[in-house]
Amino acid sequence: MSVSPRSVLNNESPATDPNWWRQAAVYQIYPRSFYDANGDGLGDLKGITAKIPYLKDLGLDALWLSPFYPSELADGGYDVADYRNVDPKLGTLEDFYTMTEAIHAAGMKLIVDIVPNHSSDQHAWFQEALASDKGSAARARYIFRDGSGEHGELPPSDWTSIFGGPAWTRVPDGQWYLHLFASEQPDFNWENREIRDDFLRTLRFWSDRGVDGFRIDVAHALSKDLSEPLPPQAELRRLESLHNGSNPLWDRDAVHGIYAEWRALFNEYTPPRTAVAEAWVDPSRRARYASPDGLGQAFNFDLLMADFEADAFASIVTKNLAESAATGASSTWVFSNHDVVRHATRYGLPARTGADGNQDGKAWLLAGGHEAELDRELGLRRARAATLFMLGLPGSAYLYQGEELGLHEVAGIPDADRQDPAFFRNAGVEVGRDGCRVPLPWTPAGESFGFGDAPAHLPQPGWFAGLAVSAQDAAGDSTLNLYRVALAQRRRLQTVEELEWIPNDNPQVLHFARPNGWNVVANFGGTAVKLPAGDVVVSSVPLRDGKLPANATAWLA
Ligand code: NOJ
Numbered sequence: 001m002s003v004s005p006r007s008v009l010n011n012e013s014p015a016t017d018p019n020w021w022r023q024a025a026v027y028q029i030y031p032r033s034f035y036d037a038n039g040d041g042l043g044d045l046k047g048i049t050a051k052i053p054y055l056k057d058l059g060l061d062a063l064w065l066s067p068f069y070p071s072e073l074a075d076g077g078y079d080v081a082d083y084r085n086v087d088p089k090l091g092t093l094e095d096f097y098t099m100t101e102a103i104h105a106a107g108m109k110l111i112v113d114i115v116p117n118h119s120s121d122q123h124a125w126f127q128e129a130l131a132s133d134k135g136s137a138a139r140a141r142y143i144f145r146d147g148s149g150e151h152g153e154l155p156p157s158d159w160t161s162i163f164g165g166p167a168w169t170r171v172p173d174g175q176w177y178l179h180l181f182a183s184e185q186p187d188f189n190w191e192n193r194e195i196r197d198d199f200l201r202t203l204r205f206w207s208d209r210g211v212d213g214f215r216i217d218v219a220h221a222l223s224k225d226l227s228e229p230l231p232p233q234a235e236l237r238r239l240e241s242l243h244n245g246s247n248p249l250w251d252r253d254a255v256h257g258i259y260a261e262w263r264a265l266f267n268e269y270t271p272p273r274t275a276v277a278e279a280w281v282d283p284s285r286r287a288r289y290a291s292p293d294g295l296g297q298a299f300n301f302d303l304l305m306a307d308f309e310a311d312a313f314a315s316i317v318t319k320n321l322a323e324s325a326a327t328g329a330s331s332t333w334v335f336s337n338h339d340v341v342r343h344a345t346r347y348g349l350p351a352r353t354g355a356d357g358n359q360d361g362k363a364w365l366l367a368g369g370h371e372a373e374l375d376r377e378l379g380l381r382r383a384r385a386a387t388l389f390m391l392g393l394p395g396s397a398y399l400y401q402g403e404e405l406g407l408h409e410v411a412g413i414p415d416a417d418r419q420d421p422a423f424f425r426n427a428g429v430e431v432g433r434d435g436c437r438v439p440l441p442w443t444p445a446g447e448s449f450g451f452g453d454a455p456a457h458l459p460q461p462g463w464f465a466g467l468a469v470s471a472q473d474a475a476g477d478s479t480l481n482l483y484r485v486a487l488a489q490r491r492r493l494q495t496v497e498e499l500e501w502i503p504n505d506n507p508q509v510l511h512f513a514r515p516n517g518w519n520v521v522a523n524f525g526g527t528a529v530k531l532p533a534g535d536v537v538v539s540s541v542p543l544r545d546g547k548l549p550a551n552a553t554a555w556l557a
Contacts, residue, residue: 022396023497025059026397027058027064030043030400032077034439034440035048035050036452041456043452045098048099049095055106061108064113064215067115069081069083069085069087072121074184074421076437078113078115079184080119081124084201100209110212112211112214115218116216116222117180117181117222118185118186119186120184122184125142139175140189141188142187143177143178143226144171144176145176146175146176147174147175152174156230158233162181180218180221181421190258207265213275213276215276219279220277222255222258223253223258235248259277259294262294263294276296276298277289278299280301283300287329290327299332299398302320304336304343308382310509324497333390333396334400335383335400342408342435343379343387343403344407347378348382382551384406385522385524386553387540388522388540391486392493393520405472409436411431413435415427419437420433439452444468444470444471477542489538495514508523508525518556520556521553523548523550523552531556535556538554539554
């Protein structure tokens with residue numbers, strides 16, 4: 001492929017503020033499902049470039065792109081075959097440069113996904129490992145082991161993959177390799193210096209091409225203690241080990257040595273490149289990833305895991321603001337992404353009961369479905385209220401494509417159309433994550449609702465028509481226009497990263513003030529409440545007789 005190293009190489013974004021990320025509104029693009037410019041049913045980089053006016057108009061500070069690298073799409077692109085290239089199905093490096101320039105010209109930053117725990121089994125290194133002997137340098141880049149049992153016919157341990165099924169797969173010469181996710185995603189051996197150096201090269205490659213920041217996939221899994229004998233699966237699940245860093249696979253302290261090296265590289269750039277960790281760790285250990293000596297920011301999934309409930313929201317916000325003040329990171333807030341059931345749908349389903357530990361909650365989120373129990377109107381109303389509450393908080397807000405349209409999870413995708421490995425490895429237990437990855441509706445009619453000129457790669461439901469971008473443009477009360485107004489006004493809230501809780505006598509109401517003098521009031525209860533004095537800047541639903549209705553949020557100046 002011929003690539004002209006144009007001005008975009010070593011191109012700094014126009015804005016050099018080193019703190020741009022601290023209170024940024026970041027929009028996650030799942031490239032295959034955003035906009036299809038070449039009419040093949042898959043979204044692409046040219047499609048993103050074409051929609052930059054839409055994204056700018058929405059009022060975003062940054063875009064985060066899920067993987068767009070060459071991939072067999074065994075896990076939606078999180079199986080990377082070449083870390084320093086663009087998937088030909090999505091475009092070229094040239095398209096990437098054009099897109100980056102356009103994003104910067106529109107005053108936005110670009111964050112890309114880095115997937116360091118595992119590659120694709122199609123990666124040249126894994127193919128080389130397969131073709132090489134036991135004990136070779138090529139195999140030492142991954143995690144190969146002899147099997148157990150008399151003839152090595154059993155896997156080295158009983159570990160299961162996150163997507164279900166065994167975490168070990170056997171290769172023709174009898175050895176087994178570890179994959180914490182799908183078998184097409186072999187885990188790298190991060191004890192190997194070559195892996196570390198190669199990822200530094202990748203981070204430099206994209207930083208030199210104008211990328212402003214990185215989202216680090218499964219940031220808590222890179223360092224592993226694989227000393228023999230390998231402990232049984234039951235041992236891996238022991239909560240205590242997940243809370244104190246002694247788990248052999250997850251959240252080991254040694255991982256921060258890797259991120260210290262990455263930070264040194266990030267700081268060579270002006271402004272320093274940023275990073276946000278995807279680390280599903282015990283909340284007490286999250287701050288380590290967000291340290292200024294490490295990645296600098298970590299996703300806080302606490303709100304995403306919570307029900308729409310005043311007490312839960314209040315304590316999560318208080319705890320997380322205190323945590324980030326202690327480390328110097330800024331707080332992150334997120335309700336939806338490409339791995340979980342959309343929040344409009346979660347809030348329209350009956351509240352969860354019983355034990356609510358991370359694992360249970362996550363499984364529930366991944367399970368999706370439950371169409372029959374869904375109250376669509378209530379779910380969307382609460383989602384709008386929750387989002388307006390979140391956008392009023394100090395810290396950065398991560399939004400997922402389609403939530404600005406009020407999209408619900410797409411249930412009932414036929415099995416034959418499903419793509420998520422979690423579905424295939426868990427058939428009958430989990431429907432997987434395809435329901436939040438269905439291509440966006442841009443127009444109420446037309447092939448694939450304006451997503452492109454061909455049928456979309458995942459089937460879109462008929463109800464997408466009414467939620468299409470062009471259908472919402474002119475409707476003053478649409479979810480799209482609520483996001484536009486809130487994101488535009490939010491900039492005025494982004495002074496000091498603080499809030500002050502204002503006590504009130506209704507336990508269903510949360511009220512806080514921001515340093516610019518604005519107030520945010522959220523009503524989680526079932527009846528309308530009186531608002532404090534002030535002019536309404538924006539509200540998630542219209543006020544009724546001057547009161548804030550049930551399941552609603554308002555900002556007051
Ligand atoms: C987390 C990503 O968000 C998810 O989509 C992916 O399946 C796993 N990591 C494995 O890369």
